[in-house]
Amino acid sequence: MQPPASGNSWLSLSSDALPIVAAYEWAVLPQCGAVVLFSGTVRDHAVDEQGALRDQVESLTYEAYESQVVPRFEAIDTELRQRWPETGRVVLIHRTGRLELTESSVIVVVSAPHRGEAFEAARFAIDALKLGAPIWKHEVWSGGADWGTASGAPIDAASVPTSSGSRTPS
Secondary structure (H helix, E strand, C coil): CCCCCCCCEEEEEECCCCCHHHHHHHHCCCCCCEEEEEEEECCCCCECCCCCECCCEEEEEEEECHHHHHHHHHHHHHHHHHHCCCCCCEEEEEECEEEECCCEEEEEEEEECCHHHHHHHHHHHHHHHHHHCCEEEEEEECCEEEECCCCCCCCCHHHCCCCCCCCCCC
């Protein structure tokens, strides 16, 4: 998987291993003194709807409404750039298919002139992706299997608050 030839947004869905190093390197820009990279990995446990730990997770399988994922990523990117207009580059890539423990399922990379903006924008991006992209995970653990329990109807990126709880950065 290669970065786009032009533009400042790399938005994709892939069944291949995620290009973490390439995404980071692509996001580095001379005018941006900060690059934040978030990689969500498959962990060895999950919680049920009551918050109790399930047996050890063995693998995850991600499925997506593929024709709608990139348009949702585009809406997240647009909202992010409205809230943090000095943002340099943005990467949103999610993986589909079966993933084993420690494999990266999603990466978010944001470059910005300053670390505060980069951290806030990256946090917003992963929160908006989790809340707004039509991607579902199926968990397999030692005692069974089930679809992830934190799923809900996708919400619009403009409705996702920043980490401080407001809809706009402070």
